[in-house]
Amino acid sequence: MEEKYKKIFENVSDIIFLLDLEGNIIDINKTASDILGFTKDELIKNKNYKSFIDKKIIQDNISQTIEKDFYVFEYDLKKKDETLAPVEISMKLFDLANERIILGVARNIKKRKKIEKALKDKISEQELLLDNLDFQIWYLVEPESYVAVNKARAEFLGFKKKDLVSRNIYEFQSKKEADACFNGNERAFLEKCQIRTEEWLKNAKGEYRLCRVIRTPKLDENGNVEYLICTSEDITELKKAEEEMKSRIKKTEILNKIIIAGNEAKDVNNLLKIILASTLELLKFEGGGIYLLDNNNGYAKVVCNIGLPEDFVENVKSVKIDESPYNMIFLQGKAIFTADYHKIHPERSKKWGLLSLASVPIIAEEQIIGALNIASMSRYSFSEEERDLLQFVGREMGNILSKLKAEEKLKESEERYRQAYNRVDFYKNIFAHDINNILQNIKMGIDLNLKKLNSNNDIEVIRKLNLMIKEQVNRAEKLVSNIRKLSQMEEEVEIKLKKINLINVLENSIKYIKKGFKFKETNIILNANFKNLYINGNELLQDVFENILINSINYTEKDIVNIEINILKQKKKKLNYIRMEFIDNGIGIQDSLKKRIFEGGFNKHPSVKGMGLGLSLVKKVIQTYNGTIWVEDKIIGDYSKGSKFIILIPEVK
Amino acid sequence: MFIVEDDLTLQKIYLEILTTFGYEVIDTAINGEEAVEKFKSFLEKPEIIIMDYRMPLKNGIDATKEILKLDSDSRIIFASADSSIETLALSIGAISFLEKPFDIDNLIDLIQKIPQML
Numbered sequence: 212m213e214e215k216y217k218k219i220f221e222n223v224s225d226i227i228f229l230l231d232l233e234g235n236i237i238d239i240n241k242t243a244s245d246i247l248g249f250t251k252d253e254l255i256k257n258k259n260y261k262s263f264i265d266k267k268i269i270q271d272n273i274s275q276t277i278e279k280d281f282y283v284f285e286y287d288l289k290k291k292d293e294t295l296a297p298v299e300i301s302m303k304l305f306d307l308a309n310e311r312i313i314l315g316v317a318r319n320i321k322k323r324k325k326i327e328k329a330l331k332d333k334i335s336e337q338e339l340l341l342d343n344l345d346f347q348i349w350y351l352v353e354p355e356s357y358v359a360v361n362k363a364r365a366e367f368l369g370f371k372k373k374d375l376v377s378r379n380i381y382e383f384q385s386k387k388e389a390d391a392c393f394n395g396n397e398r399a400f401l402e403k404c405q406i407r408t409e410e411w412l413k414n415a416k417g418e419y420r421l422c423r424v425i426r427t428p429k430l431d432e433n434g435n436v437e438y439l440i441c442t443s444e445d446i447t448e449l450k451k452a453e454e455e456m457k458s459r460i461k462k463t464e465i466l467n468k469i470i471i472a473g474n475e476a477k478d479v480n481n482l483l484k485i486i487l488a489s490t491l492e493l494l495k496f497e498g499g500g501i502y503l504l505d506n507n508n509g510y511a512k513v514v515c516n517i518g519l520p521e522d523f524v525e526n527v528k529s530v531k532i533d534e535s536p537y538n539m540i541f542l543q544g545k546a547i548f549t550a551d552y553h554k555i556h557p558e559r560s561k562k563w564g565l566l567s568l569a570s571v572p573i574i575a576e577e578q579i580i581g582a583l584n585i586a587s588m589s590r591y592s593f594s595e596e597e598r599d600l601l602q603f604v605g606r607e608m609g610n611i612l613s614k615l616k617a618e619e620k621l622k623e624s625e626e627r628y629r630q631a632y633n634r635v636d637f638y639k640n641i642f643a644h645d646i647n648n649i650l651q652n653i654k655m656g657i658d659l660n661l662k663k664l665n666s667n668n669d670i671e672v673i674r675k676l677n678l679m680i681k682e683q684v685n686r687a688e689k690l691v692s693n694i695r696k697l698s699q700m701e702e703e704v705e706i707k708l709k710k711i712n713l714i715n716v717l718e719n720s721i722k723y724i725k726k727g728f729k730f731k732e733t734n735i736i737l738n739a740n741f742k743n744l745y746i747n748g749n750e751l752l753q754d755v756f757e758n759i760l761i762n763s764i765n766y767t768e769k770d771i772v773n774i775e776i777n778i779l780k781q782k783k784k785k786l787n788y789i790r791m792e793f794i795d796n797g798i799g800i801q802d803s804l805k806k807r808i809f810e811g812g813f814n815k816h817p818s819v820k821g822m823g824l825g826l827s828l829v830k831k832v833i834q835t836y837n838g839t840i841w842v843e844d845k846i847i848g849d850y851s852k853g854s855k856f857i858i859l860i861p862e863v864k
Numbered sequence: 865m866f867i868v869e870d871d872l873t874l875q876k877i878y879l880e881i882l883t884t885f886g887y888e889v890i891d892t893a894i895n896g897e898e899a900v901e902k903f904k905s906f907l908e909k910p911e912i913i914i915m916d917y918r919m920p921l922k923n924g925i926d927a928t929k930e931i932l933k934l935d936s937d938s939r940i941i942f943a944s945a946d947s948s949i950e951t952l953a954l955s956i957g958a959i960s961f962l963e964k965p966f967d968i969d970n971l972i973d974l975i976q977k978i979p980q981m982l
Contacts (some may be wrong), residue, residue, distance in 0.1 A: 644918060647945035648871055651965040655877045658968040662884065672880070679873060730873075768872060798872070798894060804920050 226298065226317035229307075232277065234269045237312060246319065248291030263289045276302040276313055285320065297324045342372075347422075347443040354396035355380050355389075358438065367445070369415030388412055392424075399426035400436050409446070421447045462600065465493045469604060473611030482615065483515040486608055490585055491517060494569075494597060499585035500524065501573070504541060509533060511541055511581065519586070523563045540582045546571040546602055548593040552586070567591035571601045575609035575616075583608060634698060649687045656680040678730035685727045689761060689825070696754060697828045706835050708747040710863050713789060714739060716748075717776070720756035728764050732771045735760070739778035744789050745863045751832045758825035759856050763795035767853075772796065780862065787862040788838075792855055799850035805842050836860050866910035867892045868899040868927065869943075870919040878914060885972055896922025900930045909935055912975060915958070917944035925952060932957045939978055943971075 220227055221241040229237040239254050247254070247263050254263075268286065276282040282302050287295040298317040305314060338361075341348050347364035349357050357375050365372045368383060381389045391410050399406040406426045411419050422443045428436040468489050476482035483501050491499055498518030502511040513528045532541035536555055539545045547570040553560035560566065565586050573581040583605050593601075660676045663669045700706065721735050746752075764772050777792040800808060809830040833840045838860035845853035865887050869875045875892050882889050890910050893899035896919050903909070913931065917924040928940050942953040945964040953961050960974055 644945040647964045648874065651945070652871070652873050652877060654965045655874075655881065655968055659877065659881055659884070662968070676880075679877075683873065766872060801921065807920070 225319070226315075228315045228317070230269070230273065230302075230313040230315060232273060232311055232313065234266055234273055243317075246290070246296055247288060263291075272300070272302060273313060276304050280304050286317075288317065297321050299323075345444075347445075348441065349375075350438050350440050351396065352438045354393050354400055364443065367412075367414050367420075367443075385413065395424060395426055396439060396441075399428050399439050403428055403430060403434070403436055412443075414445075420445050421450055462493055465489045466600075466604070466607075469607060473607065473614070476611065476615060479612065479615055479619075480515060482611060483608075484517070486604065486611075487515055487517050487583070490583065490601070490604055493600070494585060494591075496567075496569075496585040496587045496591075498587075499583070500527070501581060501583055502530070502541075503573075503581040504532065504579065511537065514581075520563055523559070526559065540570050540572050541579055544572045544574065544579050546598065546605070548598055548601075550590045550592055564588045567593075569593060569598075569601055571605035573605050573609045573612065575613035580609060580612065630701070634701075645690055646687060649683050649690070652683045653680050656683070675730065682728055682730040686761070686765070689757070693754070693758070693825050693828050696751060697831065700751075700828075700831055700835075706749065708749055708836065710745050711748045711752065713744045713746050713748070713752065713791075713860070714741060714778070715743075716752045717756055717778075717791075720753050720760060721776075723753075723757060724760045724764070728761065731764060731767070731769075733764055733774070734771065735774045735776065737776045737778070739776075741778060744778065746789060746836060746838075746860045747863050748836050748860070751828075752836075755829045755832050755858075758829050759793045762825060763793065763797050763854070767795065767797035769796060781859065783859065788859045789862050791858040791860075793858075794845050794853065794855045796845070796853045799844060799852060800842055800854050801850050808842065809840065833858060833860065865889045866899070866903070866906075866913045868896065868913060868919070868924065869916045870894045871916075881968055881971070885975075887975070895919040896924060896927030899927045900934075903931050903934060903938075909938065911939065912978060913938060913940045914971075915940050915942050917942065917946050917949055917953070925949065925956065928953065928958055929956055941971075941974060 223240065223242060226240065226243040226246060228239040228243065231237055236255050239251060241251065243249070243254060244251050249263065264286065272282055272284055275284075280303070283299060285297065285299050287297050290296055297320050299320045300315055300317045302313050302315045304311060306312075342362035344361065345363055347361065347367050349360035349364050351358050356377060356379050358377065360372055360375045362372060365375055368375070370383065375383070380392050384392065388410070391408075395406055395408050395410070405428070408424050408426075410422050410424055412422050414420050423446045424441060424443045426439050426441045429438050429440065431437045469486050472482060472485040472489070476485070487499055487501055491497070498516070500513045500516035500519060503514045504511050509532055510529050511532050513524060516524050530537050532538060536547060540547060547555075547568065549555065549569075550567045552565045552568045555568070556565075565588060567587040567590055568584065569586075570582050570584045572579045573583055583601070585601075656676045656679050660673055660680075663673050663676070717737065717739075721737065725733060725735065760774060763774050773796045775792075775794045777790075777794070779790040779792070781788045781790040808826050810827060830840055838858060840856065840858045843855045843857065844850045845855050865882055867875055867878045867882075867889060869878065869892070872894070875894075879889050879892070890906065890908070891902055893902050898921075899913075899915070900922070903913075915924045915928055919927075924942060924944065928942070931938050931940065936957070940958045941960050941962060942950070942958040943962045943964060943966070944953075947963045950961040950963070959978065962970060962974065
């Protein structure tokens with residue numbers, strides 16, 4: 212049995228040795244000789260272990276072994292050829308024949324050491340790699356404690372790496388930040404999936420930075436979370452850049468909108484509204500307005516406003532351009548940007564709560580034509596970029612307005628040409644038809660007269676024919692006069708009115724008709740209880756009365772023309788009007804013609820002859836007096852009994 | 865005779881002339897619409913119609929078309945200051961066209977020639 216153990220003792224792959232408590236080798240196996248190159252005798256008898264192990268080391272470890280009963284340590288044994296043999300030495304204290312000795316086993320750990328070194332190198336390499344990253348990396352096995360962190364994470368938090376190993380996050384972060392971290396960690400542990408968050412964290416310099424944190428759980432084979440790998444990236448600058456980019460894109464979009472609106476605009480007011488609304492949207496201002504200069508009287512007037520209180524607009528709707536601060540904008544062409552509006556207009560600022568204002572001149576062809584203003588109740592500091600942008604909008608507006616003005620001028624000119632062409636066409640038409648019709652009457656009247664004279668009878672018929680010829684001449688005269696006056700009215704931009712006595716004008720018209728139209732017996736009765744009635748009118752009022760009276764004379768089949776004129780006062784929408792009724796016994800006007808008879812003029816195709824033109828002149832004149840005219844049946848429902856022309860004109864006291 | 869003319873003075877002159885020259889005027893109308901309505905009501909159709917062109921409610925061309933539809937034998941003399949519608953007036957069946965201003969003799973000659981024109 213002893214022999215058997217002896218054999219095992221000598222041939223195991225580990226070095227086995229027995230020591231007394233003083234460190235002397237009592238026995239050592241053959242494997243020691245094989246590994247170290249010493250003979251057994253050299254190792255025992257010569258007590259030569261000093262050459263392969265330091266006696267002090269042995270003694271220290273014997274002390275540890277005595278104390279702990281069993282002790283393990285690693286050591287590099289020195290071989291006879293001076294090379295080293297790394298071993299793990301286990302020492303066990305025990306009693307052998309009443310003597311306390313130590314059994315030692317030295318296991319060759321060369322391979323293990325090699326693996327360990329490789330592993331250590333690998334870890335060190337990985338650490339180097341992780342420390343080389345800007346990304347912050349850490350891992351944890353429970354929601355509130357770090358296991359380890361990389362250099363970037365430690366530096367971000369203002370610590371050294373080793374200071375954060377196994378540290379509770381509540382020990383080095385504010386409660387708010389630690390709570391956010393904890394919640395994210397806990398979710399990743401519970402939900403067992405990657406969690407991405409954006410968290411504001413305070414860095415070592417005390418600055419708050421926005422971090423994108425990704426927590427990825429590592430699951431074991433049972434699906435439980437072993438640990439979390441966390442990364443964090445400081446995205447503050449990225450976010451800022453993103454926001455700035457978004458803002459730039461938005462600004463570009465709005466500028467495009469302004470330019471497109473300008474190119475497509477057909478109406479100046481609509482264009483101004485679009486530009487103002489876009490500018491307000493661009494700078495997130497509550498309200499604003501656009502002034503345009505009225506160069507004739509040195510004032511600038513608000514032509515468009517959005518989001519401003521009505522009473523404020525009323526207060527600023529017209530400003531003198533040579534008064535401060537408007538002179539700066541309108542005369543010097545300088546922009547105003549202020550967050551201290553109360554210093555410029557303390558009362559307005561106090562009353563309407565305005566604090567910030569930007570006012571930039573609108574410049575067209577190097578001339579200041581107005582100003583674009585935006586205002587806010589918040590204090591706002593305009594950046595250089597925003598100032599440039601607003602001034603750019605001011606200049607762009609000027610260009611667009613100037614273009615629109617040119618287009619409008621062109622349109623006006625085209626319209627004038629069109630009107631002129633229509634007028635020529637119209638006069639040609641009048642001469643081709645109306646004058647020829649009158650000439651027809653005159654020609655036939657004279658022919659008939661001559662025939663009657665030859666037969667030397669029908670003196671009464673001859674007299675009537677002569678009167679008719681005279682009337683036709685008057686008609687031609689009136690037609691020419693109407694054309695001239697209608698044409699003048701259509702060309703005149705502004706018709707000047709003055710206070711005139713309507714009764715006087717009417718009496719003169721009646722006198723003229725009675726004198727000039729004797730072909731038919733004409734009775735005109737004027738029912739007016741007033742000697743003087745005033746309106747704002749002009750000399751064309753006489754043409755109004757004459758045309759209506761001539762119409763009544765011409766459009767009757769009866770030999771005696773009866774015209775009754777009633778002058779009354781009437782109230783309409785709290786205003787005082789003079790009501791004039793011209794009632795005749797003519798052929799009347801069918802309902803379908805009652806509106807059309809006033810629609811002559813060169814813009815309409817004349818459906819009736821010369822007198823239709825007279826009524827269109829009448830309507831035009833009445834409209835310039837802010838009055839109205841219409842026709843009714845003398846007997847309601849029976850047009851054939853005659854017409855009643857009614858005129859309403861505002862009375863002037 | 866039937867006179868269709870919106871100028872009442874001219875209506876009266878036509879009436880005086882035609883009566884002087886021995887023609888009977890059975891009626892007058894002041895626009896195309898009235899002319900068609902009156903034509904429908906005539907028991908004895910007029911031998912000749914003198915038709916103006918520019919009139920309210922219905923012009924001479926439309927009135928001529930409707931009258932000829934009612935009686936294709938109607939003889940219509942168009943009398944207008946608008947020479948541009950002469951071809952149209954003749955193409956739809958007017959027997960002749962007189963451009964205003966014309967002489968009484970032109971009218972009477974034309975009326976007298978109408979039986980030979982048929």
